[in-house]
Structure formats: structure tokens, C-alpha cells
Amino acid sequence: MKLELRHQHSWEVTPKQAIAIQNRLREFVSLRDDLPEQIRCVAGVDVGFEENGTVTRAAVVNLSVPDLLPIDSAVARRPTSFPYVPGLLSFREIPAILDALENLGDLPDVVLVDGQGYAHPRRLGIACHLGVLTDIPTIGVGKTRLLGAHDDVPDLRGAWVPLVDRGETIGAVLRTRQGVKPVYISPGHRISLSGAVEWVMRCTTRYRLPETTRHAHHLASG
Template sequence: MNIALPDWSFSPEQAIALQQELRSQVIVTDQLGKVRYVAGVDVGFEAEGTITRAAVAVLDVDTLQVIDLAIARRPTTFPYIPGLLSFREIPAVVDALEKLTVLPDLILCDGQGTAHPRRFGIACHLGLIINLPTIGVAKSLLVGKHADLADEKGHHQPLIHKGETIGVALRTRVGTKPVYISPGHRISLNTAISYVMRCTTKYRLPETTRHAHKLASGPAIDAIAVLPIPPDQLSLF
């Protein structure tokens, strides 16, 4: 994957203006072909936040076996501002994606898609840059409200903000908090829910972002030398 990242020098005001400009380009209908490989993307930080560490895990969508992994590090150049995380995280994510040998057909991002005050979370921004279908899978609520969920795996409720459905709160595991699902790019909300559930086993997070999270936020490690890594060994990271 060879990604041409545009100039990435933004003030917070410029970042908000760019989100407002690009939001109209986000596609929230299904424009994805056959999905064979699905990836999870997550970002962590090292050295008291001065180094951004991005991780990508590519899985076979049918077996959920990990078939490719990549990690990339960059100096952190943008401050932590809720709603503007893509400007802090995407450069390292792009570096990690460029290291892959198996290219995904669909990417699940740890973060928001359209469930965002300007309908342009990191999943939307990344999807536009790389022109691939993306889904936002967030562990916490950024904006919107939803009705109470039944304590039943797969139950979901619309996430409403300013009278608009921007995603769903989805129960992926009984007895745990929901995750917040929204389209990123080139995928509808219903299809996004379907793929998140397809990638979810016994844990709260889908296997895609769960593996990526371990690599992004676990003990500091160098690039993965041997692939694939059996799933039972991923606990080492």
C-alpha cells in the first residue's frame, strides 16, 4: 500500500475547518466488494506521549486468524484534543499500513466514524485518505444519546445527535459496556454493525481492534519478524 499523505501541518482551527470541508465526501452507503481480509487499527503512545505508536492487525474474515501485523512509530506532533484525534494519529497509522504485505478489504478503527460532532471522526478521515471501507469502533461515547440496551449480545440502539442517527450503541458481550459503531467511509451503518458482530467472539472488542490494541498499547516491542502469529501467542504482547 503506497499512500500519499497530504501536508500534515495543522492548527486546531485549521483541523476543524478541514473536517467541515471534507465531511461531504464521506460515503455512508455500501461501496465495498468481496471482503476477504479485515483489519483493525489502533494507536497508543510511548515516552509520556511524545511518540505515537500505531498498529494494524489483518485477519481472515472467515476464520479470524491473524495473517499480517505491522507497527509504526512517529514523534507526536499534534496535541490531544477530543474530536481531532485523526490529526494526532493518522500519520503513524499510514506508516503502519504501508508496511503490510496483506492488504485489507475493510478496516475497523479504534475511534469514531460519523459518531462525531462534525460527522468526521478518524474512521472517516482515514477512509477518505486510503479510499477503503472503514468502520468506527469506539470504546467510549463522544456525542449523542441512546436508549438503554438489553443485556444481550448483539442488541443495539440508535445513537442520536441533533435529531440525526449517527451510529449505534452495540452490546458485544453480556455484562459489559457497549461499544459505539458508526460508518467511516464506503459502508452503511447496518453493514458496519454486521461486520463488527462477525468479527466479535467472546470479548467486548472485535478481534480486529482487540489485536491491534494489544500491539499499540501493550509493552513496547519492535517490528514483528515472523508471521502469522498463532492467536494463542498474541497474549504475549
């Protein structure tokens, strides 16, 4: 099955126009579990930069479920056309990610994105943005916190506490492994917060980051 976008917009925009696009697209974000009945593969997405940031390099790695073995991967490069602006990461990275997804043999059933989902000032982080455009269930897996506050996370594998912003739970601070820093999980599209946490744990073995993120990061950093 090839990639077909459900929504499209220009990528040649100003930061002000990008914010307007985010405010429009967030109306399409679904935070309910709407996954395929049979999940055969889950993908990791990560992005790096080459030539002093002038070239965006996106990597997508498809892993089999449940054994988490790489079965397909793709790398795409394109000139970087949007500046680094906090909160607008998706406009810098998604064009190359879409190219990489188009180069896969089969589209993944679920995508774990290196970055935020709903845990975003306008509730449209890169995972939400990618999910709305592609209509693929997506999850944001952040190494650091973008915004929000939380209590301490118990030092137990699988323990998590809510990440809260302005009284709203926007994500989870998840301890994927005892004795290591937690990660910041938020739903992207077509998945609930509890579903996002469950899938991140299903994709995590003996490392802090899920296997999806680890494989994609290795390929993106090449």
C-alpha cells in the first residue's frame, strides 16, 4: 500500500503561516484508539541533518511485530527549507519524512516519531502533524520535555506519571527501564495516551529508547 495524504498544505511558508496551519490541522487530531485489527509492523522515524544543516536526512525503519526485527527501511534527503523554530519542528522535518515513507515497500501500521505529539503548545507536535497528513496511527517519543509539569516517576520499568499543561494531561513521563531517565510520550493521531504508552513499552527491550527509535536514529545519523 502506497502513501496517500489525507491533508495537504504548502511547506514554503513563514513561521506565522506555519502556526496558522497547526491551528487548523489540530482539529483533525484523534486521541482515540483506532488501530488496525492486525498490526504487522511498527515503524520508527528519525531525522538528522547533513552539510551544516542544509540537507535534511529522514530515516524510516519498519520492524515486525511482535519480534521487533527490521524488515524494511528507507532514507530520504532533501534541501532544508524551513529554519529551526521551537514548536515548528514538523515544517523542517516532515517533507523528508514523507519522502522516506513513500520509499518503503509497505506502509507501517503504527509509527513512533522521535519528537512530540499532543505535548505541544498548540497540541500539534510532529507526531500529530504526520499522523493527520498520512492518517497512520502515530506516537510521539521525546527524549526531553517541551512543556508541561509532572511528578517524580517511580523507578520501576513501565511506571509513568501524567504530563500536565494548563490543567490538561498532554502526555506521559514513562520509565522504560529502571535506573535511567524517563522518556516523554504523547499520542500523535488515532491513539489514546494509554495506548501510546502500551505500544512504546511493547517496542522497548533492554534500552531506554524503543527499538523503533534506536533503529531509525542509527539510520538517520548514518
